[in-house]
Amino acid sequence: MSTQTSNLEGLINQEYKYGFVTDIEADTVPPGLNEDVVRLISAKKEEPAWLLEWRLKALHYWQKMKEPTWANVHYQKIDYQAISYYSAPKQKKDGPKSLDEVEPELLRTYEKLGIPLHEQEKLAGVAVDAIFDSVSVATTFRKKLEEIGVIFCPFSEAVKEYPELVRRWLGTVVPYTDNFFATLNSAVFSDGSFCYIPKGVRCPMELSTYFRINAENTGQFERTLIIAEEGSYVSYLEGCTAPMRDTNQLHAAVVELVTLDNAQIRYATVQNWYPGDKEGKGGIYNFVTKRGKCLGKYSKISWTQVETGSAITWKYPGCILLGDNSIGEFYSVALANNYQQADTGTKMIHIGKNTRSTIISKGISAGHGQNTYRGKVAILKSAEGARNFSQCDSLLIGDKCGAHTFPYLEVKNSTAQVEHEASTSKIGEDQLFYCQQRGLSTDDAISMIINGFCKEVFRELPMEFAVEAQKLLGVSLEGSVG
Amino acid sequence: MLEIKNLHARADNKDILRGIDLKVNAGEVHAIMGPNGSGKSTLAQVLAGRDVYKVTAGEITYQGRNLFELSPEERAHQGIFMAFQYPVEIPGVSNVYFLRAALNSIRRARGLAELDAMDFMAVAREKAKAFGLDESLLTRSVNQGFSGGEKKRNEVFQMAVLEPTLAILDETDSGLDIDALKIVADGVNALRSPDRAIILVTHYQRLLNYIIPDYVHILINGKIVKVGKKDLALELEQRGYAWVGEAVASA
Numbered sequence: 001m002s003t004q005t006s007n008l009e010g011l012i013n014q015e016y017k018y019g020f021v022t023d024i025e026a027d028t029v030p031p032g033l034n035e036d037v038v039r040l041i042s043a044k045k046e047e048p049a050w051l052l053e054w055r056l057k058a059l060h061y062w063q064k065m066k067e068p069t070w071a072n073v074h075y076q077k078i079d080y081q082a083i084s085y086y087s088a089p090k091q092k093k094d095g096p097k098s099l100d101e102v103e104p105e106l107l108r109t110y111e112k113l114g115i116p117l118h119e120q121e122k123l124a125g126v127a128v129d130a131i132f133d134s135v136s137v138a139t140t141f142r143k144k145l146e147e148i149g150v151i152f153c154p155f156s157e158a159v160k161e162y163p164e165l166v167r168r169w170l171g172t173v174v175p176y177t178d179n180f181f182a183t184l185n186s187a188v189f190s191d192g193s194f195c196y197i198p199k200g201v202r203c204p205m206e207l208s209t210y211f212r213i214n215a216e217n218t219g220q221f222e223r224t225l226i227i228a229e230e231g232s233y234v235s236y237l238e239g240c241t242a243p244m245r246d247t248n249q250l251h252a253a254v255v256e257l258v259t260l261d262n263a264q265i266r267y268a269t270v271q272n273w274y275p276g277d278k279e280g281k282g283g284i285y286n287f288v289t290k291r292g293k294c295l296g297k298y299s300k301i302s303w304t305q306v307e308t309g310s311a312i313t314w315k316y317p318g319c320i321l322l323g324d325n326s327i328g329e330f331y332s333v334a335l336a337n338n339y340q341q342a343d344t345g346t347k348m349i350h351i352g353k354n355t356r357s358t359i360i361s362k363g364i365s366a367g368h369g370q371n372t373y374r375g376k377v378a379i380l381k382s383a384e385g386a387r388n389f390s391q392c393d394s395l396l397i398g399d400k401c402g403a404h405t406f407p408y409l410e411v412k413n414s415t416a417q418v419e420h421e422a423s424t425s426k427i428g429e430d431q432l433f434y435c436q437q438r439g440l441s442t443d444d445a446i447s448m449i450i451n452g453f454c455k456e457v458f459r460e461l462p463m464e465f466a467v468e469a470q471k472l473l474g475v476s477l478e479g480s481v482g
Numbered sequence: 483m484l485e486i487k488n489l490h491a492r493a494d495n496k497d498i499l500r501g502i503d504l505k506v507n508a509g510e511v512h513a514i515m516g517p518n519g520s521g522k523s524t525l526a527q528v529l530a531g532r533d534v535y536k537v538t539a540g541e542i543t544y545q546g547r548n549l550f551e552l553s554p555e556e557r558a559h560q561g562i563f564m565a566f567q568y569p570v571e572i573p574g575v576s577n578v579y580f581l582r583a584a585l586n587s588i589r590r591a592r593g594l595a596e597l598d599a600m601d602f603m604a605v606a607r608e609k610a611k612a613f614g615l616d617e618s619l620l621t622r623s624v625n626q627g628f629s630g631g632e633k634k635r636n637e638v639f640q641m642a643v644l645e646p647t648l649a650i651l652d653e654t655d656s657g658l659d660i661d662a663l664k665i666v667a668d669g670v671n672a673l674r675s676p677d678r679a680i681i682l683v684t685h686y687q688r689l690l691n692y693i694i695p696d697y698v699h700i701l702i703n704g705k706i707v708k709v710g711k712k713d714l715a716l717e718l719e720q721r722g723y724a725w726v727g728e729a730v731a732s733a
Binding site for chain 1: 532573640
């Protein structure tokens with residue numbers, strides 16, 4: 001905790017810390033979406049014909065779809081023809097072979113964000129696939145991972161170097177027909193990460209990707225695919241932050257995870273995109289589809305997310321529990337401050353026998369923030385002996401915010417056990433006063449109370465991420481109590 | 483150390499304190515006694531800086547400074563500690579984490595180096611032992627699932643760690659059985675020192691069997707109506723608050 005007095009005015013005037021724009025010449029396609037644009041994206045990436053076809057199928061499907069309106073969020077209609085669907089930073093040569101060749105301007109941007117690649121390489125033992133706008137510019141630790149057969153590279157590279165793997169798994173968890181935003185992504189996705197853990201390999205380091213939205217009016221359409229073969233294990237970290245912008249930016253990513261027999265994937269996200277200003281102007285629209293498929297028996301997928309940013313969050317990382325005895329987990333902290341809106345939760349689809357799932361959701365609302373938990377637990381007829389435990393807690397700060405919970409339950413097998421617990425509480429004036437009387441500032445007190453509230457989720461995060469998440473919550477809530 | 487002059491305070495449009503005068507010197511222990519609703523707890527909370535009580539008149543000087551210019555946390559930094567009548571639960575925050583954060587923010591404010599987790603644990607363990615706090619309570623969430631007695635003991639334990647200059651105990655004796663009462667009293671007595679003052683807010687005389695006050699003040703209807711030595715508390719025990727009320731009315 002920092003030394004802070006509760007100087008209200010100073011806190012209120014606190015600006016989004018990561019709001020700056022990197023001045024790099026971008027190679028941007030004119031706004032609009034049609035077949036030509038999709039063909040252009042595919043051509044720029046020198047993609048094989050099958051992928052172009054897949055993109056085009058998605059485009060044609062998308063053109064017949066309607067934007068969903070069921071989420072508990074409100075925003076001005078997005079003009080999809082006003083968005084540019086491709087932007088890549090121009091490289092002097094054909095692309096950097098090492099960090100030394102990366103444009104210094106880019107590296108400085110990362111440093112401002114607190115992501116010093118050089119240091120991370122050495123200190124943290126984290127392999128970073130850094131995504132700047134739409135094209136990956138730096139990949140580290142590749143060699144080390146290659147030695148044990150782990151593939152961790154930009155998606156576009158995987159398409160070229162491991163086309164059979166990509167072709168086999170792409171769209172098997174989130175098909176191109178899945179939903180409006182996932183279908184859009186399938187048509188125009190720019191880049192992302194690809195990760196493959198071979199049979200029996202335990203990935204020795206946390207894999208990490210940092211996303212950043214930069215060029216104005218450029219939608220971000222990342223595509224991530226992670227495959228864990230039999231008996232393998234990987235822990236993947238995703239952290240993001242974006243510079244300040246006036247116009248809203250659309251982000252529609254797709255993440256697909258697949259685990260085979262006895263494999264495990266831990267996927268953690270700290271999301272800190274620009275949430276808009278105090279009046280609710282600007283900010284990122286985060287419409288993401290994340291899903292894991294436990295294909296093999298005794299396999300396990302856990303999602304852990306800390307969502308503090310974005311003007312609107314629409315996100316339901318889920319698990320399809322297909323393999324017998326497979327396990328799905330969802331741990332979430334979602335914060336909605338000022339005019340932020342979050343509609344997030346999970347879907348656990350139990351298909352295999354004795355499948356188990358755990359859902360722990362912590363929603364925090366402050367200012368005029370609206371926080372919705374939306375979760376679905378489906379136990380299909382085949383899911384003999386399936387079990388689910390859900391706990392959804394909401395914390396309110398102030399009296400202008402809201403918390404909403406929509407749990408959907410669908411149980412078609414009588415041997416299933418499903419438990420749901422929910423609570424709503426308020427940070428009390430008496431709690432704050434107690435902390436202050438012991439010498440803590442208002443902000444430190446709030447930060448402490450919030451971190452206590454979120455403890456069950458934070459302990460699922462890798463250590464350094466947990467620390468970052470705690471700081472982030474503190475910064476995001478500064479000055480939220482007068 | 484502390485001087486209160488003509489203090490008036492109100493809450494919910496109701497006058498609660500109606501002209502309190504009180505002077506507390508370093509090294510002294512003052513007991514504030516009074517019936518329910520007399521304003522005892524309000525006085526304690528006003529000293530700690532709780533803003534639901536509005537001060538409408540009067541002044542409070544603490545170590546030569548105007549107390550009203552200090553926020554609750556600044557008062558804590560200056561050595562004011564209040565043991566709460568109803569200690570608050572903070573789920574998910576461990577007792578030692580909370581207390582270390584408190585101690586370090588006080589130390590920072592005083593320009594002292596912060597204690598790291600190891601050094602702090604050594605202090606916490608020692609004090610917990612000395613003040614009869616079960617060590618398992620150190621790592622549990624602040625006051626969560628504590629019994630009434632454990633909560634009060636925890637308050638005294640916090641006080642021992644934070645080493646205040648002015649300690650205000652708001653009905654710390656209520657809800658304690660006789661053994662717990664003794665432990666709490668031993669804790670408070672251990673903190674008595676020539677440079678520290680203690681204000682005990684209590685409804686009953688029995689705490690004063692174990693903590694001998696230098697002065698006893700009787701608060702009725704927002705005013706201190708009688709001041710005496712420890713015998714006053716005994717007399718009160720025998721004759722009841724009605725006696726003081728009558729005595730004041732007839733005076």
